[in-house]
Amino acid sequence: MTPDDDEIRRLYAYPASDRPWVRTNFVATLDGAAHDAGGRSGPLGGDVDTHVFGILRSLADVVVVGAGTARTEGYGPAGVPIAVVSRSLDVPEALVVPGHIVITTADAPADRLARLRSTLDVIAAGDGEIDWPAVLDELASRGLRHVLCEGGPTLHGDLVGLDLVDEVCLTIAPVLAAGGAPRIAHGPQAVDRPMTLGHALDVDGVLLTRWVRDRT
Ligand SMILES: NC(=O)c1ccc[n+]([C@@H]2O[C@H](COP(=O)([O-])OP(=O)(O)OC[C@H]3O[C@@H](n4cnc5c(N)ncnc54)[C@H](OP(=O)(O)O)[C@@H]3O)[C@@H](O)[C@H]2O)c1
Missing domain, CATH: 3.40.430.10 (Dihydrofolate Reductase, subunit A)
Structure with a gap:
């Protein structure tokens, strides 16, 4: 079931913070591809992802x-x-x-x-x-x-490497891609950054998830 826009805004409200909050927003296939066979990510998550993408923009300062x-x-x-x-x-x-x-x-x-x-x-x-x-x-x-980073994987990898990503909004598209597409973050240095699940919503088989950096 699709939540209404007020509910989506509530779920994705930026937390109170005395410093800039860096949220990233991505879509990936089941096998982790960050773009489709044509090299684009926009179409992967379908209408619901496009809709949430727009709401996330409306909540951001930049x-x-x-x-x-x-x-x-x-x-x-x-x-x-x-x-x-x-x-x-x-x-x-x-x-x-x-x-x-x-x-x-x-x-x-x-x-x-x-x-x-x-x-x-x-x-x-x-x-x-x-x-x-x-x-x-x-x-x-x-x-x-209220920073919203829309990628791509190179920029995301840099920010993850520096541990500056506070939150990841990840849409999981019900698609297998294979091929050589990158993951949603890549870079020269592998790191381990624990994240905590904020929410996971199943909207007609498209999974909308939100993950917050666990700094405890
Ligand atoms: N699945 C998703 O949600 C999603 C989201 C975004 C993008 N994508 C896909 O990802 C692909 C693009 O990947 P990408 O890794 O090339 O994207 P990218 O990170 O957006 O672009 C890399 C370029 O951005 C600049 N850049 C990034 N980080 C930088 C840094 N720390 N310092 C200086 N410049 C920096 C550089 O630009 P200059 O070359 O101008 O110096 C670099 O060549 C596309 O196919 C796109 O569709 C997928």
């Missing part, structure tokens, strides 16, 4: 997304600021409009940095690697504490 996902999934403006993470600064033109944010390193290509700065809010932190604690502080200083 959507953080890797440039790879923004490019592949054709990101454009939404009703919430979108912060694109990119080292190369190859940001989709649809997102180069005032109100959005770019997160990059201080040593990103200077010409592209200057061009984007003329339109976008740029957070440049860290040399070589993005300094994520500094980025979260910068977002918080703009009043953006």
Whole structure:
């Protein structure tokens, strides 16, 4: 049974927190693939996942997304600021409009940095690697504490590696994919991060789950 929107908002309300709260949102197949045979994740979870995806955006202060996902999934403006993470600064033109944010390193290509700065809010932190604690502080200083990261797996792997993911919203799609698709997080360093189940909802065979980082 599909819960109504008020119930979904209640289930996914951000917890009270005196620091930025990083929620990630993904869909995966039964065998763990993070995209379908066509390389897209959007269609995997069907209408219910798309619906919850929209509600999660409405609850967030900012959507953080890797440039790879923004490019592949054709990101454009939404009703919430979108912060694109990119080292190369190859940001989709649809997102180069005032109100959005770019997160990059201080040593990103200077010409592209200057061009984007003329339109976008740029957070440049860290040399070589993005300094994520500094980025979260910068977002918080703009009043953006409810962070929703929509991936992709590379960005997610970095944040898991740094233990900055507080919560994972994972839709499990009733599909087998095989092939070589990545999991929802990957990176050079394997880690173990215990998580506690917040809820699991079966909506016509699509499982909506929410997991919170167990820091005890
Ligand atoms: N299942 C799901 O829910 C889900 C969600 C999102 C995406 N996906 C799928 O995942 C695939 C894309 O995967 P991906 O791993 O390439 O996505 P990604 O993490 O969105 O993109 C990787 C790119 O983002 C930038 N980036 C990410 N982390 C960075 C960091 N810490 N520092 C600097 N730059 C960083 C870099 O951009 P530059 O190259 O510009 O420097 C990097 O090349 C697509 O097929 C998409 O459909 C699935």
